[in-house]
Amino acid sequence: AQTVTQSQPEMSVQEAETVTLSCTYDTSESNYYLFWYKQPPSRQMILVIRQEAYKQQNATENRFSVNFQKAAKSFSLKISDSQLGDTAMYFCAFTLSLGGTSYGKLTFGQGTILTVHP
Amino acid sequence: DTAVSQTPKYLVTQMGNDKSIKCEQNLGHDTMYWYKQDSKKFLKIMFSYNNKELIINETVPNRFSPKSPDKAHLNLHINSLELGDSAVYFCASSGQHANTGELFFGEGSRLTVL
Numbered sequence: 001a002q003t004v005t006q007s008q009p010e011m012s013v014q015e016a017e018t019v020t021l022s023c024t025y026d027t028s029e030s031n032y033y034l035f036w037y038k039q040p041p042s043r044q045m046i047l048v049i050r051q052e053a054y055k056q057q058n059a060t061e062n063r064f065s066v067n068f069q070k071a072a073k074s075f076s077l078k079i080s081d082s083q084l085g086d087t088a089m090y091f092c093a094f095t096l097s098l099g100g101t102s103y104g105k106l107t108f109g110q111g112t113i114l115t116v117h118p
Numbered sequence: 119d120t121a122v123s124q125t126p127k128y129l130v131t132q133m134g135n136d137k138s139i140k141c142e143q144n145l146g147h148d149t150m151y152w153y154k155q156d157s158k159k160f161l162k163i164m165f166s167y168n169n170k171e172l173i174i175n176e177t178v179p180n181r182f183s184p185k186s187p188d189k190a191h192l193n194l195h196i197n198s199l200e201l202g203d204s205a206v207y208f209c210a211s212s213g214q215h216a217n218t219g220e221l222f223f224g225e226g227s228r229l230t231v232l
Contacts, residue, residue, distance in 0.1 A: 035220075039159075045208065045223035089159060105174055106153075106221060108161040 002027045004094050006109035013082045014117050020067075021077045021112050023092030031097040034068065034075045035106070040088040048090070051075065053097070082116045089113050121145050124209050124224040131199060132232055138195045139227045141209030148213065149173075150192035151221065152184060155206040164207075167192055196229075204231045 003026045013019035025034070036048040051059045051068050058066050063083075067076045079086055092109040122143045131137055143150060151174075152164040166174035167186040181197045196203060206228045210221040 043206065043226045043228075045210075045221075045226075047220055050220065091161065105163050105166065106161075111159050 002029075002032075002094050002096070002107045004092050004107050004109035006090075006092055006112050008112045009110070010113045010115070012115045012117060013079075015082055015084060017082055018078060018080045019082055019114065021079075021090050021092075021114065023075045023077070023109055025073050025075065025092070025094050025109075027073070027094065027096075029096055033095050033097055034066075035093040035095075036064070036066070036077045037091045037093055037108075038086075038088045039091065039111075040085075045091075049077065079114075084116050084118060087114060087116045120224075122209055122211055122222050122224040124207075124227045126227060127225060128228050128230075130230045130232065133199055133201060135199050136195070136197045137199060137229070138193055139207055139209075139229070141192045141194070141224060143190055143209075143211040143222070145211055145213070145222060147211035147222070148189055149211060150186065150189070151208075151210040151212075152192065152194050153208040153210060153223075155208060155226070157205070161208070165192075165194075199229075199231045201231050204229055 005024045032053045034051045038046045038048050049059050049061045049064050058068050063080045065078045089111045091111050093106045095106050124141050149168045151166045155161045164178050165184045169189050170186045183195045186192045206226040208226045209224040212221050
């Protein structure tokens, strides 16, 4: 079974600064996808960024980037130039890229509450 | 236009009652899901349907029964509600390439059992 661990229950950062959220995972599979989802106080789950395990290049989406270390099974999220609107709970998630019973099943970490201060 | 919509968004009910949550997606996706987020914010999959066929059924009590009348709808019926059923229930959908993992979530339905 796959597991995802986020060891930082809460983080805070000043506006315009950079913050990194940590995530580790455990799997014996080699083909999978990793994600960061954001859940603001509105409760809506929003995809922030996605990484395919077979790609060595780290994914980036504007101010969001990841540091994917496959051997270490580590997948951290870096938020640059933090904005007040980034305040939310952030979830790391994993899914196998195989079909069958793994089809679309996301395994989530415990979440990290990020607060951006003005 | 809401892509994945759930109703109701809030539900307060007594123990022992039966309740339903409805979900509809207008994205043309083939696969729909129910996830449960507990009081500690932990998210876990409950069910997944692909083209109206049940493909994932996690260890969920029999009191929970999903129904998919067509691929755009996935409803969740809960019988004999218990205190521990209090949670936020999220519906989600994904397209043909579901294993890319991009799920589109509804806004969640907060169920409170008294």
